[in-house]
Amino acid sequence: MAKVTRRDFFKFSALASASMMIPSFIKPLQAKEITEKFLASGAKKLVIVQLSGGNDGLNTVIPFKNDIYYSSRNSIAIQEKDVLKITDELGFNPAMPKFKSLYESGYLSIINNVGYPNPDRSHFRSMDIWQSASDSDKYTTSGWIGRYLDSECPDCKNPYNAIEVNDTLSLALKGEKYNGIAVENPERFFMSTSEKYFGDIANANKNKHDDENVAYLYKTIVEATSSAEYVYKTSKIYKSKLEYPKGQFSSNLKTIAELIVSGIDTQVFYVSLGGFDTHVGQNGKQENLLKELSEGIYSFTEDLKGNDKLNDVFIMTFSEFGRRVKQNASGGTDHGTANNIFVINGNLKKPGFYNTAPDLTNLDNGDLKYEIDFRNIYAEVLNKWLNVNDKKILGGNFKQLNLI
Amino acid sequence: MIKLVKMTPTQQRKIQHLYHRAGFGISISELNKIQNNSIKVIVNNIFSSSKNYTDLSIDYGEYAGSYKMKKEARENLTQEEKKKIQKAFREDIVKINVKWINKLATDNAQLREKMTLFWHGHFACKSPVPMFNQNQNNTLRKFALGKFGDLLMAVSKDPAMLQFLNNQQNRKKSPNENFAREVMELFTLGRGNYTEEDIKNSARAFTGWGFNEEGEFVFRDKQHDDGEKNFMGKTGNFSGEDVIKIILENKKTAEFITNKIYRFFVNENDTDKEVVKKLAGEFYDSGYDIEKLMKNIFTSDWFYDERNIGAKIKSPTELISGMMRVFNVKFENDLPIVFMEKSMGQMLLNPPNVAGWPGGKNWIDTSSLMFRMKLPEVLFKSSELEFSYKDTPDEDNMKEVNMKEDNMKDDEMNMQKQKKNKNDSANREKKFFKKVKTNINLNDYFTTFGKYDKEELVGYLSEFVLQKDINTNTKKLALTYSDISSKENFIESLIMRLMSLPEYQLC
Numbered sequence: 048m049a050k051v052t053r054r055d056f057f058k059f060s061a062l063a064s065a066s067m068m069i070p071s072f073i074k075p076l077q078a079k080e081i082t083e084k085f086l087a088s089g090a091k092k093l094v095i096v097q098l099s100g101g102n103d104g105l106n107t108v109i110p111f112k113n114d115i116y117y118s119s120r121n122s123i124a125i126q127e128k129d130v131l132k133i134t135d136e137l138g139f140n141p142a143m144p145k146f147k148s149l150y151e152s153g154y155l156s157i158i159n160n161v162g163y164p165n166p167d168r169s170h171f172r173s174m175d176i177w178q179s180a181s182d183s184d185k186y187t188t189s190g191w192i193g194r195y196l197d198s199e200c201p202d203c204k205n206p207y208n209a210i211e212v213n214d215t216l217s218l219a220l221k222g223e224k225y226n227g228i229a230v231e232n233p234e235r236f237f238m239s240t241s242e243k244y245f246g247d248i249a250n251a252n253k254n255k256h257d258d259e260n261v262a263y264l265y266k267t268i269v270e271a272t273s274s275a276e277y278v279y280k281t282s283k284i285y286k287s288k289l290e291y292p293k294g295q296f297s298s299n300l301k302t303i304a305e306l307i308v309s310g311i312d313t314q315v316f317y318v319s320l321g322g323f324d325t326h327v328g329q330n331g332k333q334e335n336l337l338k339e340l341s342e343g344i345y346s347f348t349e350d351l352k353g354n355d356k357l358n359d360v361f362i363m364t365f366s367e368f369g370r371r372v373k374q375n376a377s378g379g380t381d382h383g384t385a386n387n388i389f390v391i392n393g394n395l396k397k398p399g400f401y402n403t404a405p406d407l408t409n410l411d412n413g414d415l416k417y418e419i420d421f422r423n424i425y426a427e428v429l430n431k432w433l434n435v436n437d438k439k440i441l442g443g444n445f446k447q448l449n450l451i
Numbered sequence: 452m453i454k455l456v457k458m459t460p461t462q463q464r465k466i467q468h469l470y471h472r473a474g475f476g477i478s479i480s481e482l483n484k485i486q487n488n489s490i491k492v493i494v495n496n497i498f499s500s501s502k503n504y505t506d507l508s509i510d511y512g513e514y515a516g517s518y519k520m521k522k523e524a525r526e527n528l529t530q531e532e533k534k535k536i537q538k539a540f541r542e543d544i545v546k547i548n549v550k551w552i553n554k555l556a557t558d559n560a561q562l563r564e565k566m567t568l569f570w571h572g573h574f575a576c577k578s579p580v581p582m583f584n585q586n587q588n589n590t591l592r593k594f595a596l597g598k599f600g601d602l603l604m605a606v607s608k609d610p611a612m613l614q615f616l617n618n619q620q621n622r623k624k625s626p627n628e629n630f631a632r633e634v635m636e637l638f639t640l641g642r643g644n645y646t647e648e649d650i651k652n653s654a655r656a657f658t659g660w661g662f663n664e665e666g667e668f669v670f671r672d673k674q675h676d677d678g679e680k681n682f683m684g685k686t687g688n689f690s691g692e693d694v695i696k697i698i699l700e701n702k703k704t705a706e707f708i709t710n711k712i713y714r715f716f717v718n719e720n721d722t723d724k725e726v727v728k729k730l731a732g733e734f735y736d737s738g739y740d741i742e743k744l745m746k747n748i749f750t751s752d753w754f755y756d757e758r759n760i761g762a763k764i765k766s767p768t769e770l771i772s773g774m775m776r777v778f779n780v781k782f783e784n785d786l787p788i789v790f791m792e793k794s795m796g797q798m799l800l801n802p803p804n805v806a807g808w809p810g811g812k813n814w815i816d817t818s819s820l821m822f823r824m825k826l827p828e829v830l831f832k833s834s835e836l837e838f839s840y841k842d843t844p845d846e847d848n849m850k851e852v853n854m855k856e857d858n859m860k861d862d863e864m865n866m867q868k869q870k871k872n873k874n875d876s877a878n879r880e881k882k883f884f885k886k887v888k889t890n891i892n893l894n895d896y897f898t899t900f901g902k903y904d905k906e907e908l909v910g911y912l913s914e915f916v917l918q919k920d921i922n923t924n925t926k927k928l929a930l931t932y933s934d935i936s937s938k939e940n941f942i943e944s945l946i947m948r949l950m951s952l953p954e955y956q957l958c
Contacts, residue, residue, distance in 0.1 A: 260956075264956055
């Protein structure tokens with residue numbers, strides 16, 4: 048069971064009473080009830096980090112004893128002396144000392160060779176597959192987190208149960224019935240919905256509508272306005288004093304940390320870092336991105352740890368595909384298939400490497416063969432972390448990995 | 452017991468309904484001209500206005516011929532030259548996009564443009580080569596109201612599509628099934644009406660279909676598998692043309708297309724299965740005559756049933772070109788149009804995947820709805836709108852049209868208040884405020900509506916602006932929030948308030 052400090056408890060009940068306007072005479076009882084609910088389910092948070100463009104996993108976690116790696120990548124391979132070694136064979140890109148530190152603390156696990164059958168090398172299609180969790184020959188218009196919101200979990204009915212820290216909503220957060228919300232800046236989101244006219248017309252149309260679309264549109268305004276107010280008010284409770292690295296990605300993570308520590312009900316957060324499509328001159332570009340990724344996540348985990356929240360937050364990264372083993376003629380790499388993903392939490396069952404490094408002698412047309420279907424990870428997270436029926440949401444039976 | 456009187460839509464609303472579906476809405480001056488005509492006459496006029504049409508073309512700069520470049524010449528280009536070409540290509544695709552939006556908003560062949568938009572979503576395709584986009588767009592326009600078979604054949608032999616669905620790589624020795632699969636799943640029969648064996652065999656029939664460096668269709672004899680194939684219960688050494696013929700002989704194709712047309716042009720939530728079945732039968736019997744099918748729809752009584760009026764959520768393209776057409780909105784610069792498309796989730800020439808835009812409720816989420824509701828104010832008051840976009844990945848070297856900073860400078864974008872532009876992240880993930888400059892000419896509205904008093908006005912204007920009735924309280928609020936400093940200001944601001952209502956998202 049999650050640990051809740053006195054401070055958390057105090058903040059949470061302060062929020063509860065402020066936002067729900069509980070009359071003072073029932074406050075203690077109500078607060079107790081809310082706290083129990085908070086302890087039971089609300090405490091578990093999932094943070095999904097999307098690396099857009101197809102991150103080159105082989106130059107992220109480097110097989111520095113592998114001759115094939117070096118012979119396939121004569122100008123972009125990371126030299127053994129520069130690798131941040133973590134085992135006898137594998138190490139991080141030199142831009143990632145912060146990940147090495149997370150690894151050494153036991154907060155990080157690396158899952159290799161994650162992919163799916165009949166991989167699609169198109170960014171868009173492949174990203175759709177990852178976000179919708181569909182088979183590669185099927186088209187699905189809802190995302191896996193969206194369907195989580197649709198599912199019967201008791202806390203899912205609010206759109207703010209899943210927040211994408213961005214200005215537009217990804218497919219991953221769109222359900223059949225419910226959508227998550229896109230909020231990059233809680234204050235700005237609040238401002239966009241606080242126009243008095245919009246509030247007034249929503250109010251004037253509270254009653255049931257015969258027309259399905261009219262009802263849907265008004266429901267969406269109500270969701271936007273009520274979520275915006277809730278998220279904005281919650282965001283003001285805890286302001287992090289920790290210095291995060293510069294950049295939008297880290298600042299988005301900071302927003303998430305502040306919301307989590309403030310005790311927001313939201314269970315899923317979605318954030319992305321783009322620019323990984325490195326066909327040309329890969330090394331400098333990828334290093335900057337990996338630095339941004341690892342330093343941002345490191346600060347985020349520090350912030351959570353300082354507030355006793357690291358055990359309650361499960362972070363997973365993914366990218367739509369890895370890149371080809373062999374580099375191309377312009378110092379870059381082309382679209383590939385299987386890739387590594389990182390999971391981060393204060394209480395991992397199997398920290399370190401979950402499985403073995405990619406087998407560079409056994410390739411499929413020059414691409415890595417996948418070993419673990421990404422939906423196995425989704426299944427585990429849905430079932431064990433978010434406590435919902437993974438089979439229903441994923442539309443199939445995917446074996447869990449025993450990470451949690 | 453109180454006798455229920457079934458409300459029937461007014462003639463005005465029926466005309467507006469027709470224009471929303473067969474086009475992009477109707478301005479008040481147009482409506483004034485035709486409102487006493489019968490629906491039949493109006494439908495005929497809509498079809499005859501779409502007989503003659505003009506192709507879409509843009510002025511290409513110095514890189515116009517680059518796509519025709521021979522392979523060796525292309526390989527000899529320096530990185531710098533390649534980048535320049537890619538940049539020019541991206542900009543040209545934006546030009547085509549904006550030119551098309553303007554065409555949708557102003558062209559007299561309104562129905563043909565609407566059909567072209569429908570086929571663009573049906574034969575969803577994207578290409579990094581501007582000329583390919585232009586050619587495909589004109590192919591869709593040319594056959595938009597012709598025979599579906601001709602359209603299908605033309606699109607299937609179109610370089611943009613052959614490239615997009617990898618048929619260029621479909622060779623006798625190693626067939627690539629992508630094109631064959633999508634032709635059946637998404638373009639003709641629909642899922643469940645063919646087998647995996649049908650896909651394998653038809654992929655063999657399409658081997659050798661490709662395009663040359665001039666961007667023309669070629670049949671590469673040596674790559675073609677002329678062996679025997681089993682396809683949909685038939686056996687023979689079928690060509691790609693044969694496969695398309697067999698697909699068209701199958702009634703499921705007529706049903707699939709009719710169903711999709713019904714959802715796009717009539718109702719997306721509430722399908723009348725009997726009606727669709729009947730329409731599909733007639734469509735098949737006519738040899739897939741699209742014009743006949745459309746006329747059949749627009750002249751039917753059920754098309755004007757209350758349940759079909761205002762039953763659709765406008766796509767972003769319909770919303771933008773509709774505002775431009777109905778209220779004579781002209782943008783002083785083009786890029787805001789593209790940003791609007793992007794913020795609402797529909798970039799023309801850049802569908803999310805080969806299945807096209809899912810449409811309907813998928814257009815609406817909390818952020819896109821707030822954006823849509825805010826938009827009228829931005830256009831009417833030329834005020835500031837915050838735009839942002841995600842860094843989206845490249846598709847086979849196609850930089851998605853994502854307005855890198857240099858493009859914006861070229862286009863004299865006034866990037867204001869751009870935050871943190873020094874760090875990497877902010878350079879990839881742009882946010883800026885843009886003053887959207889527009890010219891709106893509402894003179895016809897002042898003339899038509901100037902004679903009414905306030906209370907009357909809100910009734911007449913809401914009947915004109917919206918396809919769904921709004922309640923009294925909403926009307927009162929729209930009035931309260933309007934500017935009463937002059938009659939003109941009042942009409943203008945009331946129109947703007949009505950356009951900011953959720954009901955304006957419907958047509």
